[in-house]
Amino acid sequence: MARVSKKQRIERIVQKKIYHVGIYARLSVDNHNEKNESIETQLDIAKLYIKDKPEFELYHCYIDLGKSGVHFERDGFKQLMEDIRQRKVNCVIVKDFSRFGRNYIEIGNFIQKIFPFLDVRFISVTDKFDSNNMQTVDFCVNLKNLINEMYAADIAAKVKSTRISQQKNGSYTGGYPPYGYNISQCDGKRVLVVEKDAANVVRALFNQYEAGVHYNELIRWLYKNNIHRPTEYRKYKHIYCRDGEVLLEWSKWTLKSIFTNPVYIGCLESKDSCTESSAEMEIFIKENTHQAIVSQEQFFKIAHYLKKQSLYYNNKNKETLSILLEEDIFDGILFCGDCHCKIKRTTLIKNFNHGKKIRSYTYNCPNVTRIDARKCCSHHISLEILQEIIKESLKKEWLLSNIKKQELIEYIKSQFELKQVLLYKNSEVLKKKIEHHKIRQSEQYLKYQSGKIGLQIFKKVQQENRRQLEFLSEKLTEIESQQKNYDIILTKQKMLFDSLLKWDTTSKLNKELLHTLIKKIDIFSDKRVEITFWFQESN
Secondary structure, three states: OOOOOHHHHHHHHHHHOOEEEEEEEEEOOOOHHHHHHHHHHHHHHHHHHHOOOOOEEEEEEEEEEOOOOOOOOOHHHHHHHHHHHOOOOOEEEEOOHHHHOOOHHHHHHHHHHHHHHOOOEEEEOOOOEEHHHOOOOHHHHHHHHHHHHHHHHHHHHHHHHHHHHHHHOOOOOOOOOOOOEEEEEEOOEEEEEEOHHHHHHHHHHHHHHHOOOOHHHHHHHHHHOOEOOHHHHHHHOOOEOOOOOOOOOOOHHHHHHHHOOHHHHOOEEEEEEOOOOHHHEEEEEEOOOOOOOOOHHHHHHHHHHHHHHHHHHHHHHHHHHOOOOOOOOOOOOEEEOOOOOEOEEEEEEEEOOOOOEEEEEEEEOHHHHOOOOOOOOOOEEEHHHHHHHHHHHHHHHHHHOOOOHHHHHHHHHHHHHHHHHHHHHHHHHHHHHHHHHHHHHHHHHHHHHOOOOOHHHHHHHHHHHHHHHHHHHHHHHHHHHHHHOHHHHHHHHHHHHHHHHOOOOOOOOOHHHHHHHEEEEEEOOOOOEEEEEHHHHOO
16 A cells, blocks of 8 residues: 555545534533523534534534533543544534633643644634634634633632631531531521531441441441441432432541541631642631531540551551552553453562562452442453463454554554644643743742741742742653654654564563553453454544
8 A cells, every 4th residue: 555645645634625523512500590501502503503514514512511611621521632533523613712611821722733733623603713714813812712711710719719718707618518517507607517317427437436446347337337428428318328229338538538527526627828829728727616526535536546557658658669660551541341440450569588579560450349239240460461462462453454564653653643742732831830930939029028928938938839840840851851752752662563563572561552552451350351442443
C-alpha cells in the first residue's frame, strides 16, 4: 500500500465535507423544574442549526447537569473529547460559549489550538461563531469569553465571602448535614440538631472503637445489623435496611472521618485564607454551636490513638518505600471482567538469605474482600504472567489482522501527536500559574509594606509561594523535556514495538506504549484475559 501524505489525507477530508456532529449542552444549576427545559432548548437550537444542512450528520448529544463551567472536569465533556480522539466526532456545536465553559484561557486553548490540531470544527450558534471562519471574529470571541470568566469569578468571590462570614457566626454552611444530625433554622442561622437514631449509631461506633474493636469488625457489625451507610441513609431517610433496598458495607474511610470530625463534640470548623491559594488556609474552630453526640474526653482519646497509628504506619511505609517502587504500567486500563471494577496492584517484599530484598507485584480485584452484594470472585494475576500474555497477544493480533506494520507505527505516531497537544496545554497552564504566584509575591509585599498584613503572615505566604513556584517550575521543566525529546521517545516506542513483533522475550513493556495500543484489559475469575486494542476500533 502506497503511503498517503498528510496533505492528501486533508484534501480527501475536505472533498467529503461531511461533519459528524457532537452537540454539547450544560446546565450549572440542579433545578428539576428548569433542568429538562433548559437542556432541551440548547439541544433544539443546535439541531435546528444543522437541519437541512447535508454536510452535518448528528452523531451524539453530550449533556452535563449541575456542572460548573469554570473547569472541564465533567463526564459529558470527557466523553465528547474521547469520541473526538477516536475520530467519531469532528464537529462540536453549542448554543453559546457560556454553555461550553466560563474559563477564558481554557476555551481559547480549545478553539484556537486543540480543536484545529484535531481537525475539529467548532460552532457556537447564538454567538454566530464558526471556527471555519474565525479570523474576523476573534476579538468578539475573546471579549465574550473574558466576560463569562469574570462573571464566574465574581460570583465565586461573593459566595466565598458570605460563606466564611456565616461559618464564623456558627451557621452550618455545608450541603448535607453530618451523619447523626439534621439541619434546622434558628434565629436566621442553619443549625445542626441531633437525629436520634443516627446519633445512637455514632455513639455505638465511638464506644466500640474506644473498647478496641477495629475497623473490619465495625464494618461487619454494621452490615450484620442492617445499618445503611450515610449515602443510603440520606437516600432512604431511615437507618435500617428494609425489603427491596440495597445494603452496602461501610468503608474504613467513612468510619475514620466520623472519628476525626469535631462536629460530634459540638464544634464547627471554618476556613479562611490570607490569599487565594488553598494551601494558605487558616482553620478556626467555633465551639458550642450545637448539641454534642460524644464527650470531648472520648473524642480526644480516640484522636490521640489515631495519631499514634498514623505515625506508626508512616514510619513503616518509609521503610518499605526505601525499596524502589516501580511504576504501575497497567494503571487505568486493567479491569475485573466479572464486576467491571478497576483492578489494583498489591506489592510484597521478598527477603532472601543473602539479605537482598525485592518487590513482587500482583493484581487483585478490590471487591474480593467485600461482605455485601458487590463481593467478587477471588482471582488474581502476577505482573510477570500478565506481561507475557500482553506480549503474546500483541504479536498474535498483528499476525491475524490485515493491519500492516507500518500502519500500526503510523497509529502510534498519531497518538503521540495527540499527547503532544496535551503537553502543550499543560505547559501553558503551568506558565500561567507560575506568573500568578510571581504576581502574588509582589502583592503580598505591598500589603506588608502598607501594614495590611503582619510580618508572620507575610513570611508564611512568601514561603508557601516559593514552595509552589519550585514545584511548578519542576513540573514545567519535566514537560518541556518531554516536548524536546519527543522524537527520541517516539523512536524508542517504534523500536520496542518492532522488537515485540519479532517475539523478543527480553523486550520490556512500558506504560506509554501500553496505553497507546490498549484501551482495556479484562481479567476473569476463570483466568481468562480479554484485551481491547485501540487500533481494532480505528480500522
